[in-house]
Amino acid sequence: MKDLLSVRAWTAFAAVAVAAAVAAGVSYAATSGITGHAASSSRLYACVLGGVERNELSLSSASATCPRGEQKVSWNISGQRGPLGRRGPKGNTGAPGPKGAIGAAGPKGDTGAPGPKGDTGATGSLASAYLDAYNSTFRAVPINGDLTFDTQTVAPVGITTNAADTAFTVTDAGNYLITVVPLTSAPGGGSTVKLTLNGTVGQFVFGTYVRMLNLAAGDVLTVRDVGPNPGFEDTSAGITIVRIS
Numbered sequence: 383m384k385d386l387l388s389v390r391a392w393t394a395f396a397a398v399a400v401a402a403a404v405a406a407g408v409s410y411a412a413t414s415g416i417t418g419h420a421a422s423s424s425r426l427y428a429c430v431l432g433g434v435e436r437n438e439l440s441l442s443s444a445s446a447t448c449p450r451g452e453q454k455v456s457w458n459i460s461g462q463r464g465p466l467g468r469r470g471p472k473g474n475t476g477a478p479g480p481k482g483a484i485g486a487a488g489p490k491g492d493t494g495a496p497g498p499k500g501d502t503g504a505t506g507s508l509a510s511a512y513l514d515a516y517n518s519t520f521r522a523v524p525i526n527g528d529l530t531f532d533t534q535t536v537a538p539v540g541i542t543t544n545a546a547d548t549a550f551t552v553t554d555a556g557n558y559l560i561t562v563v564p565l566t567s568a569p570g571g572g573s574t575v576k577l578t579l580n581g582t583v584g585q586f587v588f589g590t591y592v593r594m595l596n597l598a599a600g601d602v603l604t605v606r607d608v609g610p611n612p613g614f615e616d617t618s619a620g621i622t623i624v625r626i627s
Contacts, residue, residue, distance in 0.1 A: 427456045511540025511558075513550060516620035517565075525609040529564065529575070531621050541623055548604055555599045556625045562591040562605055565619035573613030578604045594626075 429448035431438040440452070448454045515531035515538075523529060528548035540553045552558065564575045564587050575587045580602050585593065587605060597603075605621060607613045 424460070425456050425458055427454060429454055511538075511552060511554060511556070511625035512536075512623065513538035513541040513543070514620070514622045515543070515547065516618055517615050518617060520617055521615050523566065523573075523607040523613045523615050525607060525612050527612075528578075528604040528606050529566070529615050529619060531605075531619070540625060550603045550621070550623060552597050552601050552603075552623070552625070553599060554625065555597060557627045558595050558597050559622075559624045559626055560591070560593050560595055560603065561620075561622040562587050563618075563620045564588070564591070564605060565616035566607065566613045567616065573611055574608050575613075576606055576608050578606050583608060 425444070427442045427444055427446070429440045429442045429446075429452040431440075431449075431452045442448060442454060444456070514535045516533050516535070517530055518533045521530065528546075530547050531543075532547040534543075542551045542553070543549065544551075560577070562577065566573055566575050577584045577587055577591065577593075579595070579597075581604075583606060585591070603623065
């Protein structure tokens with residue numbers, strides 16, 4: 383029992399001695415050929431000679447025999463791994479990084495499915511006022527006489543005619559689209575046709591006349607031969623008046 387305690391004491395002493403020697407720069411003895419073997423092993427071996435005044439430590443190997451009077455000791459080169467330490471405190475939030483570059487444009491997406499059919503809209507209405515009429519008989523037109531449009535293609539709405547079918551009165555104010563096809567002629571070409579508004583002669587009518595006029599309620603339109611010679615109104619000469627707003 384005493385020998386066993388002595389070996390353990392020497393082992394502990396040897397480990398401390400080697401560590402102290404290395405730390406302090408103290409030399410220790412090593413047999414040639416043994417040092418390399420001892421350093422390459424996972425354990426270190428040494429022969430220890432204890433004295434009254436000093437102790438001597440000589441590195442050895444696992445298979446070598448210590449001289450008489452010396453005790454062999456050994457220890458691991460690396461100790462066992464210690465337990466995992468406690469988790470440290472959370473660090474401060476770092477500063478925001480720089481803005482990254484804009485990425486490349488992605489590919490074009492697939493065409494979406496058709497949406498549901500919408501509800502049917504409210505029934506609309508045509509113009510709130512309209513008239514379409516033409517001349518059915520070839521007739522003479524005196525100077526300052528109005529052209530006649532005696533045949534209506536549809537019953538007029540919001541526009542009335544006089545008894546001679548030469549004047550057209552609008553019931554409501556608004557913007558009206560006026561289209562006139564005079565189809566007139568005169569001996570020697572001396573007949574001029576113009577549109578009149580409330581008896582005032584206005585724009586020259588030649589070929590097909592199309593204009594937008596803003597009319598007040600009760601305004602009267604005619605198409606007049608202003609001379610200098612009397613003319614003739616051909617069949618199918620026509621007028622169309624439509625209130626669009």
